[in-house]
Amino acid sequence: MNRTTSIFVSLFAALLALMATQAGAVEYGTIAGDRSSIAFTSKQMGVAVDGRFRKFTAALNFDPAKPAAASARIDIDLNSIDAGSKDADDEVVGKQWFNVKAFPTATFVSSSVKALGGDRYEAQGKISIKGKSQDVSLPFTLKHDGNSATIDGSLTIKRLDFAIGEGAWADVSTVANEVQIKFRFIAAKK
Numbered sequence: 001m002n003r004t005t006s007i008f009v010s011l012f013a014a015l016l017a018l019m020a021t022q023a024g025a026v027e028y029g030t031i032a033g034d035r036s037s038i039a040f041t042s043k044q045m046g047v048a049v050d051g052r053f054r055k056f057t058a059a060l061n062f063d064p065a066k067p068a069a070a071s072a073r074i075d076i077d078l079n080s081i082d083a084g085s086k087d088a089d090d091e092v093v094g095k096q097w098f099n100v101k102a103f104p105t106a107t108f109v110s111s112s113v114k115a116l117g118g119d120r121y122e123a124q125g126k127i128s129i130k131g132k133s134q135d136v137s138l139p140f141t142l143k144h145d146g147n148s149a150t151i152d153g154s155l156t157i158k159r160l161d162f163a164i165g166e167g168a169w170a171d172v173s174t175v176a177n178e179v180q181i182k183f184r185f186i187a188a189k190k
Helices: 007-019 086-092
Strands: 028-031 037-044 047-053 056-061 071-077 105-117 120-129 132-145 148-158 178-189
Touching: none
Parallel strands: none
Antiparallel strands: 028 178, 037 047, 037 178, 056 071, 071 105, 105 120, 120 132, 132 148, 148 178
């Protein structure tokens, strides 16, 4: 399996981490949107460009005794992108990039999650972006802090695997194929 994933896998893995436990049954559900983030860095003409997504919804189900049976569905509002400027935002929601008129939402549906030891986990599932779907794997960490948990992860994806940036934008010397994703979610116990 290739390591290509997307911003949207990051969301899912982080949300699965909310449900993971270290010692005993602890479930997390409500994500503090104002304290959580999904950020990305791409390169245009060799210069780093930062951005983020502001809106998503999640449906979670997790039995701490059976992490492989965990399920989650994450839907991301692609129109909520902040690519650094109004011009960039207007461009990336267009047909050659995310094409939000035809594909307004990116989705991740989980198949399993497994503990890797310590605070480390790995999620498996399928992402769908712009009409294309792929099986993915994503490592992340979860740290308990009283009645909340912090989930952090970082990965690199290839945008062209999902036809993000078509036509002239498919030239990787202009916009790099690799996009670095960093996420942090804060969640409260159920």
